[in-house]
Amino acid sequence: MAHPTNLEADVIVVGAGLSGMIAARTLLEAGLVPxxxxxxxxxxxxxxxxxxxxxxxxxxxxxxxxxxxERMFRLAAELGVQTFPQYDEGETSYDLDGxxxxxxxxxxxxxxxxxxxxxxxxxxxDELAADVPVDAPWLAPRAAEWxxxxxxTWYDAQxxxxxARTLLExxxxxxxxVPTVEVSFLHLLFTIQTCGVTSELFAESEGGAQxxxxxxxxxxxxxxxxxxxxxxxxxxxxxxxxxxxxDSVSVHCRGGLVARGRRVxxxxxxxxxxxxxxxxPLSGIRDQLTQRLPNGSAMKAFFVYDEPFWRADGFNxxxxxxxxxxxxxxxxxxxxxxxxxxxxxxxxxxxxTFGRLPIDERRTALxxxxxxxxxxxxxxxxxxIDGEWSDRQWTxxxxxxxxxxxxxTTYGHALAEPIGVIHWASTDTATYWSAYMEGAVxxxxxxxxxxxxxxxx
Amino acid sequence: MAHPTNLEADVIVVGAGLSGMIAARTLLEAGLVPxxxxxxxxxxxxxxxxxxxxxxxxxxxxxxxxxxxERMFRLAAELGVQTFPQYDEGETSYDLDGxxxxxxxxxxxxxxxxxxxxxxxxxxxDELAADVPVDAPWLAPRAAEWxxxxxxTWYDAQxxxxxARTLLExxxxxxxxVPTVEVSFLHLLFTIQTCGVTSELFAESEGGAQxxxxxxxxxxxxxxxxxxxxxxxxxxxxxxxxxxxxDSVSVHCRGGLVARGRRVxxxxxxxxxxxxxxxxPLSGIRDQLTQRLPNGSAMKAFFVYDEPFWRADGFNxxxxxxxxxxxxxxxxxxxxxxxxxxxxxxxxxxxxTFGRLPIDERRTALxxxxxxxxxxxxxxxxxxIDGEWSDRQWTxxxxxxxxxxxxxTTYGHALAEPIGVIHWASTDTATYWSAYMEGAVxxxxxxxxxxxxxxxx
Numbered sequence: 001m002a003h004p005t006n007l008e009a010d011v012i013v014v015g016a017g018l019s020g021m022i023a024a025r026t027l028l029e030a031g032l033v034p035x036x037x038x039x040x041x042x043x044x045x046x047x048x049x050x051x052x053x054x055x056x057x058x059x060x061x062x063x064x065x066x067x068x069x070e071r072m073f074r075l076a077a078e079l080g081v082q083t084f085p086q087y088d089e090g091e092t093s094y095d096l097d098g099x100x101x102x103x104x105x106x107x108x109x110x111x112x113x114x115x116x117x118x119x120x121x122x123x124x125x126d127e128l129a130a131d132v133p134v135d136a137p138w139l140a141p142r143a144a145e146w147x148x149x150x151x152x153t154w155y156d157a158q159x160x161x162x163x164a165r166t167l168l169e170x171x172x173x174x175x176x177x178v179p180t181v182e183v184s185f186l187h188l189l190f191t192i193q194t195c196g197v198t199s200e201l202f203a204e205s206e207g208g209a210q211x212x213x214x215x216x217x218x219x220x221x222x223x224x225x226x227x228x229x230x231x232x233x234x235x236x237x238x239x240x241x242x243x244x245x246x247d248s249v250s251v252h253c254r255g256g257l258v259a260r261g262r263r264v265x266x267x268x269x270x271x272x273x274x275x276x277x278x279x280x281p282l283s284g285i286r287d288q289l290t291q292r293l294p295n296g297s298a299m300k301a302f303f304v305y306d307e308p309f310w311r312a313d314g315f316n317x318x319x320x321x322x323x324x325x326x327x328x329x330x331x332x333x334x335x336x337x338x339x340x341x342x343x344x345x346x347x348x349x350x351x352x353t354f355g356r357l358p359i360d361e362r363r364t365a366l367x368x369x370x371x372x373x374x375x376x377x378x379x380x381x382x383x384x385i386d387g388e389w390s391d392r393q394w395t396x397x398x399x400x401x402x403x404x405x406x407x408x409t410t411y412g413h414a415l416a417e418p419i420g421v422i423h424w425a426s427t428d429t430a431t432y433w434s435a436y437m438e439g440a441v442x443x444x445x446x447x448x449x450x451x452x453x454x455x456x457x
Numbered sequence: 458m459a460h461p462t463n464l465e466a467d468v469i470v471v472g473a474g475l476s477g478m479i480a481a482r483t484l485l486e487a488g489l490v491p492x493x494x495x496x497x498x499x500x501x502x503x504x505x506x507x508x509x510x511x512x513x514x515x516x517x518x519x520x521x522x523x524x525x526x527e528r529m530f531r532l533a534a535e536l537g538v539q540t541f542p543q544y545d546e547g548e549t550s551y552d553l554d555g556x557x558x559x560x561x562x563x564x565x566x567x568x569x570x571x572x573x574x575x576x577x578x579x580x581x582x583d584e585l586a587a588d589v590p591v592d593a594p595w596l597a598p599r600a601a602e603w604x605x606x607x608x609x610t611w612y613d614a615q616x617x618x619x620x621a622r623t624l625l626e627x628x629x630x631x632x633x634x635v636p637t638v639e640v641s642f643l644h645l646l647f648t649i650q651t652c653g654v655t656s657e658l659f660a661e662s663e664g665g666a667q668x669x670x671x672x673x674x675x676x677x678x679x680x681x682x683x684x685x686x687x688x689x690x691x692x693x694x695x696x697x698x699x700x701x702x703x704d705s706v707s708v709h710c711r712g713g714l715v716a717r718g719r720r721v722x723x724x725x726x727x728x729x730x731x732x733x734x735x736x737x738p739l740s741g742i743r744d745q746l747t748q749r750l751p752n753g754s755a756m757k758a759f760f761v762y763d764e765p766f767w768r769a770d771g772f773n774x775x776x777x778x779x780x781x782x783x784x785x786x787x788x789x790x791x792x793x794x795x796x797x798x799x800x801x802x803x804x805x806x807x808x809x810t811f812g813r814l815p816i817d818e819r820r821t822a823l824x825x826x827x828x829x830x831x832x833x834x835x836x837x838x839x840x841x842i843d844g845e846w847s848d849r850q851w852t853x854x855x856x857x858x859x860x861x862x863x864x865x866t867t868y869g870h871a872l873a874e875p876i877g878v879i880h881w882a883s884t885d886t887a888t889y890w891s892a893y894m895e896g897a898v899x900x901x902x903x904x905x906x907x908x909x910x911x912x913x914x
Contacts, residue, residue, distance in 0.1 A: 148638040150862065153610060181605040181862045238734065240697045241711060254698060254734065271748045275732040277695065277711065284754075284847030285813065288854055291728045291751035297741075352867055356742065390741030397745055404861050405607065405638045410809055 005256050007234070009035035011451055012251045012261040014239050014276070017045025018062075018437055019425040020267030021225045022075075022444030023451075024232055030452045034229075035259050037251060039238035039394040043226045045268075046398055047437070049217030052383055055337035057217040058302040060387045061398070062437050063332070063343075064210035068196060069438040071445075073212075079224040082215035087308075087331040090316040093373040095323050097162045101372055103314075114163040121158055121168060122198040129192035134431040137190040138409045147409040151188040152180035170320060170327045171202045175435075177296025177347045177399050187403035194434045209436065215335060218437075234259075238394070241277045242266075244421050262455060265447045267425035269295055270401050270415065272394075282419055289411035292404065293428070295397025297351040301326070301344045301366050301386035308333050308340030309377040317342055317374075324369040325354040325362065339382070342370065346388075355388035362386065400435035401428040416443075423447040462713050464691070466492035468908055469708045469718040471696050471733070474502020475519075475894055476882040477724030478682045479532075479901030480908075481689055487909045491686075492716050494708060496695035496851040500683040502725075503855055504894070506674030509840055512794035514674040515759040517844045518855070519894050520789075520800075521667035525653060526895040528902075530669075536681040539672035544765075544788040547773040550830040552780050554619045558829055560771075571620040578615055578625060579655040586649035591888040594647040595866045604866040608645040609637035627777060627784045628659045630805045632892075634753025634856050644860035651891045666893060672792060675894075691716075695851070698734045699723075701878050719912060722904045724882035726752055727858050727872065729851075739876055746868035749861065750885070752854025754808040758783070758801045758823050758843035765790050765797030766834040774799055774831075781826040782811040782819065796839070799827065803845075812845035819843065857892035858885040873900070880904040 011027050013020045016038035024034035042048075048061040064086060065072040076083055091104035099107070108115060132140045140146065146154075155168055172180050175191060195201050201209055214220055226233055234257065241252040242264060249264040266273045274290025281287075308331065310317050317331025326344035333341045344366050346354055354362050363384050370378035389398035403412075416429040425447040430439030468484050470477045473495035481491035499505075505518040521543060522529045533540055548561035556564070565572060589597045597603065603611075612625055629637050632648060652658050658666055671677055683690055691714065698709040699721055706721040723730045731747025738744075765788065767774050774788025783801035790798045801823050803811055811819050820841050827835035846855035860869070873886040882904040887896030 148609065148636075150607070152605065179605075179863060240734065275734075277697065277732075281850035284845055284849075284853070285809070288751060288754065288809075288847045291853070294745060294748035297745060349867070352742070352745075388741055390745045392741075393738035396741070396748070406636060410806070 005258070007035055007257065007259045009033045009232070009259065009261045010263070010455060011035070012037065012249055012259045012264045013267055014251065014264065015039075015045060015267040015426070016043040016222070016226065016233055016235070017267060017426065017440065018047060018222060019427055019440040019444040020045075020265065021222060021229075022441045023265050023267055023425050023448040024229060025225060026445055026448035027452065028229060028232070030448075030456065032452065032455060034232050035261065036233045037237040037239055037253060037259060038233060038235050041236050043233065043235070044219050044222035046389070046395055047218045047222050049219030050385060052302070052385055053304060053339065056304055056334055056339050056341060058332065058341065058343070058385060059218050060300055060385070061389075062218050063213060065212050065437060066209040067211055069433060069436070071441040072438050075221065075441060076214060079221060081220045081224065083212045084215055084335045086211055086213055087311075087333060088316055090311060090314045092316055092318040092320060094319070095321040095373070096166050097322065099163075111163050114161045114167070117160055117164040118167050121160065121164070122202065125189065125192055126197045129189040129197070132186070132189045132193045134190065134194045136412070137186055138412045140186065140189070143186055143409050146186040146189060147184050147406055149185050150181045150405055151183050151185045154185040155180055166322050167320070170322065173348045174328055174345065175201055176402055177298040177351070178402050179348045182404060183402050184405045184408060186408050190408065191435065194430070194432060194439070195436070239276055241279065242422065243279045246420065249421055263421045263423060263451045265423045265425050265451060267444060267447070269293075269396075269426055269428050271295055272396060273424065278422070283414070285411060286414045286419060289407070289414045292407045292411060293401035295390070295395075296399055296402055297348055297355070297390055298398040299346045299351045299355050299386055299388040301346065301362070302332060302384070303342045303344070303367070303370065303378070303381040304383035305340035305342070305377065305381050307338060310340070310342070310374045313375065315374060319369070319373045321369065321373070325350050325365045326369055329370070344369070351388055351390075355390070359386065418450060423451055462715070464492055464714070464716045466490045466689070466716065466718045467720070467912060468492070469494065469706055469716045469721045470724055471708065471721065472502060472724040472883070473500040473679070473683065473690055473692070474724060474883065474897065475504060475679060476884055476897040476901040477502075477722065478679060478686075479898045480722050480724055480882050480905040481686060482682060483902050483905035484909065485686060485689070487905075487913065489909065489912060491689050492718065493690045494694040494696055494710060494716060495690060495692050498693050500690065500692070501676050501679035503846070503852055504675045504679050505844075506676030507842060509759070509842055510761060510796065513761055513791055513796050513798060515789065515798065515800070515842060516675050517757055517842070518846075519675050520670060522669050522894060523666040524668055526890060526893070528898040529895050532898060533671060533678065536678060538677045538681065540669045541672055541792045543668055543670060544768075544790060545773055547768060547771045549773055549775040549777060551776070552778040552830070553623050554779065556620075568620050571618045571624070574617055574621040575624050578617065578621070579659065582646070582649055583654045586646040586654070589643070589646045589650045591647065591651045593870070594643055595869045597643065597646070600643055600866050603643040603646060604641050604863055606642050607638045607862055608640050608642045611642045612637055623779050624777070627779065631785055631802065632658055633859055634755040634804045634808070635859050636805045639861060640859050641862045641865060643865050647865065648892065651887070651889060651896070652893070696733055698736065699879065700736045703877065706878055720878045720880060720908045722880045722882050722908060724901060724904070726750075726853075726883055726885050728752055729853060730881065735879070740871075742868060743871045743876060746864070746871045749864045749868060750858035752847070752852075753856055753859055754805055754812070754847055755855040756803045756808045756812050756843055756845040758803065758819070759789060759841070760799045760801070760824070760827065760835070760838040761840035762797040762799070762834065762838050764795060767797070767799070767831045770832065772831060776826070776830045778826065778830070782807050782822045783826055786827070799835075801826070808845055808847075812847070816843065875907060880908055
């Protein structure tokens with residue numbers, strides 16, 4: 001990949017995450033020349049696979065797709081990346097509100113009423129979300145009312161039992177990666193509607209967001225995309241400044257590289273897009289929007305064992321717990337390999353507190369939690385790896401941009417609207433599966449098609 | 458003021474607002490050499506005085522100090538800037554919740570019960586705020602409880618009459634410049650405690666935050682400060698990148714200027730500080746903090762008449778209204794000049810909506826409001842000027858950084874804590890009158906003293 005100091009292209013793309021690379025590929029297919037500037041030394045953005053042992057790779061970033069992610073299935077097929085189903089046999093292990101560790105069947109029997117409560121709330125969320133236009137949430141009939149309260153405030157008002165309220169919080173933080181008091185209720189409803197219904201989001205089976213994985217790890221997708229257009233990607237080129245006129249852009253990077261083009265697509269999260277200096281400066285509304293879309297806080301921790309011992313004990317590898325540093329886990333084994341891999345999620349407050357600890361302390365606390373749920377075999381992993389996304393300079397948090405109270409109704413229209421020759425991508429700007437890889441593809445295609453329409457008319 | 462491409466100093470200061478210039482002056486007094494890099498073509502930051510007619514200047518930015526602002530009174534005296542009292546004779550004009558326009562005495566008589574309710578809430582706020590340590594709000598005994606709800610949610614739970622609730626909202630938005638649903642209740646209590654008690658904040662007389670103005674406009678302060686150290690200030694030098702080691706910094710500006718020193722004091726609002734690229738990068742906690750401290754939305758609109766006609770009618774020039782684009786106004790005449798100047802505040806949602814309109818439409822709507830309250834003479838001003846702070850590239854919102862729910866308790870400790878050779882100033886990091894000029898001075902002095910202690914030990 002090239003490292004010159006002056007480059008020209010039709011369209012400059014900022015960010016070689018999935019959204020930016022899809023935009024670039026779409027432009028190429030239309031006969032336009034893109035140039036992707038990536039700050040990091042790798043492509044992929046919030047997709048990051050580490051090969052940790054021979055035959056074992058782990059996805060520190062995006063890992064799954066769901067059955068309705070048609071763009072992603074098509075993309076994988078085109079690139080020759082194989083998929084395989086998420087392991088989902090056996091029981092989940094629970095420990096909630098002092099219940100002690102309970103296997104799924106026992107937990108369901110004991111808390112059937114509480115689970116029914118939860119189900120009723122999820123159905124109610126689906127009904128309300130159906131009124132939210134995904135391309136303009138601020139136009140929902142009750143947008144004003146829903147945007148002045150937090151999701152947490154709405155949850156608290158539902159009169160739920162402690163078990164149901166805790167489960168609801170865990171499910172939601174598992175999606176938003178921030179506590180529910182930090183996001184607007186309208187944003188929660190948008191998040192549900194952009195994905196279909198709550199069952200798509202919260203479930204791992206029968207059509208949820210986490211049914212399917214990629215052989216070799218998710219990073220096979222950006223790696224192969226990059227290989228198709230290696231001449232059009234410059235790594236280690238952090239963008240500092242975008243100068244723009246009515247028909248041109250000059251994009252200035254640290255180190256002196258200047259890339260000139262006719263359009264620019266900024267394909268990074270809104271908070272990072274707001275850090276670039278623009279000349280002439282952008283409107284106050286656009287600027288204040290990017291001050292108000294913080295990324296969530298998330299990290300994944302992987303334990304590699306010599307075998308997936310929990311499967312033999314009838315567990316699916318999932319835990320749901322309000323004890324210790326992780327609220328959820330997953331079986332994360334690789335196909336064709338005998339190792340057992342289990343993944344723990346630290347999201348929201350757990351990422352913020354335990355993410356600050358020395359790695360050994362965090363590992364010890366997580367190990368203890370695995371032992372409590374899955375037995376002594378969990379005590380002796382062969383390998384451990386984790387990573388907190390807010391520490392990564394070119395990402396600064398996962399999974400996506402979260403809208404606090406009053407942001408959608410006040411600033412939402414500025415989220416994806418082009419400003420002159422500047423277009424916006426990244427999954428945070430998508431209307432279908434926003435915050436997911438599917439949304440990254442949708443947003444990249446949308447931005448590219450808008451640019452193509454302007455440049456080829 | 459110099460414009461070279463390589464400069465050296467002991468301490469680089471980013472931002473020639475009041476905080477940065479006070480830091481620089483404090484360093485100079487200690488025998489250290491500062492260099493202030495200012496992005497704008499002027500000094501002053503959120504202080505901005507425009508001379509609009511001979512003898513008439515208006516403060517589009519910070520305008521008042523209060524009786525407890527000892528640092529500011531001392532600074533003005535040192536610099537030879539005269540002060541004068543805010544005009545405060547006569548009645549305020551009200552129009553709230555459909556009351557129609559009422560003079561203060563009539564309003565107070567009709568809504569005595571509602572005003573008593575408001576007074577009770579303010580006293581309660583004072584009691585609660587007294588438990589908030591201004592240097593560590595997250596250590597308040599009830600911090601966790603107060604930080605998960607918005608100020609608006611707490612207000613809504615007080616069972617107030619519509620008039621009292623509306624007045625409380627207007628008073629609070631007048632301080633925070635965002636709707637109360639956008640800030641944590643803990644942040645509101647911090648804001649009260651950093652200023653003393655609610656009566657300091659909400660009152661304009663007898664010791665409030667707005668008792669005193671500066672002859673010639675507030676910008677006399679930064680102008681004279683800058684004149685004392687003109688060799689140490691570089692204008693039009695927007696900082697893009699700060700490289701730092703254990704004992705040195707290199708601060709890179711747009712246009713190629715590189716300033717080298719032993720320490721850097723970043724004296725701009727946290728959201729703008731977060732836009733600078735740091736190498737090595739800062740921690741995830743610090744970064745996510747700056748993603749979560751948006752500036753408020755505020756603008757001031759000034760009408761200049763041939764005389765302050767409202768005074769003769771027994772008005773003090775203040776209105777408090779929930780009708781139209783402005784919630785409050787003030788008599789803003791200059792001493793020794795016969796013109797009548799009235800100032801309308803557009804804050805929070807009003808700044809965001811009316812601030813987007815063409816200036817003529819906004820002026821027309823504001824004029825109509827003045828006529829309703831102060832009569833037909835208000836219809837024909839000699840001059841009009843306004844300005845929305847989020848449109849200003851090097852400020853991006855006023856009056857200050859606002860902490861939404863969960864920010865103080867999660868990230869607050871990273872607000873003012875130095876990171877290696879990088880120190881933080883700006884009023885947003887102050888513990889006494891944070892968000893005011895008094896806080897800007899306190900924060901600048903605090904950062905400078907910390908640097909002096911490190912460099913002269």
